[in-house]
Amino acid sequence: MKLGAFSVSLTVRDINKSKAFYENLGFQVFGGDITQNWLILKNENSIIGLFQGMFEKNILTFNPGWNENAENLESFTDIRELQKQLKEKEIKFLTEADETTEGPASFIIEDPDGNTILLDQHR
Numbered sequence: 001m002k003l004g005a006f007s008v009s010l011t012v013r014d015i016n017k018s019k020a021f022y023e024n025l026g027f028q029v030f031g032g033d034i035t036q037n038w039l040i041l042k043n044e045n046s047i048i049g050l051f052q053g054m055f056e057k058n059i060l061t062f063n064p065g066w067n068e069n070a071e072n073l074e075s076f077t078d079i080r081e082l083q084k085q086l087k088e089k090e091i092k093f094l095t096e097a098d099e100t101t102e103g104p105a106s107f108i109i110e111d112p113d114g115n116t117i118l119l120d121q122h123r
Contacts (some may be wrong), residue, residue, distance in 0.1 A: 001085060002077050003062035003119065005070070007040070007047035015039065015052040022048065031070065042068075057116060064121045072123060079105050079121040097121075 012018040015037050019029070022041050027048065032039035037052035045068050049061065065076045080099045086109065087093070094116075097105035106120040 001082065002064070003082070004064040004073070004076060004121075005047065005062065005066040005068050007049055007061045007063075009049040009051055009055065009059040009061045009118070011055045011058055012050050012052050015050050018050045018052075022050070055116075059116045059118050061118045061120060064119060065123045078102075079107065079119055082119060083107050 010018070015034060019034070019039060019041070025043065027041035027043040027046075030040045030042040030047070032049070038054065039050045041048050041050065047068060063070075064079050064082060065073055067073055079097050080101075083093070083097050083099070091109055094108040094110060095106070097107045104122055106118060109117050109119075111117060
């Protein structure tokens with residue numbers, strides 16, 4: 001099962017302080033909009049998202065169709081197919097992608113310890 005690019009989405013109290021902290025660890029801004037309280041930072045192949053006021057807790061994020069540089073993959077498994085495969089394995093969904101659509105979609109699941117996992121397809 002190919003899930004696409006992986007990142008950790010962190011809920012932060014002060015995006016400016018968090019940005020400075022992670023820049024001190026060698027991360028550089030890769031995307032996002034600090035005026036909207038979200039940034040994507042990258043250090044080599046490690047990707048983190050900083051989100052102020054958007055989520056209750058940290059999220060593991062996968063982006064089907066993208067590599068770690070947010071570049072489109074030539075071949076990938078559509079999020080609706082991933083959802084179908086996970087349903088067959090009796091994974092519980094918190095939200096689901098609309099299976100009658102094409103293109104961008106997302107769904108959310110939780111692991112056995114309550115960690116949130118977002119699969120977010122942008123294309």
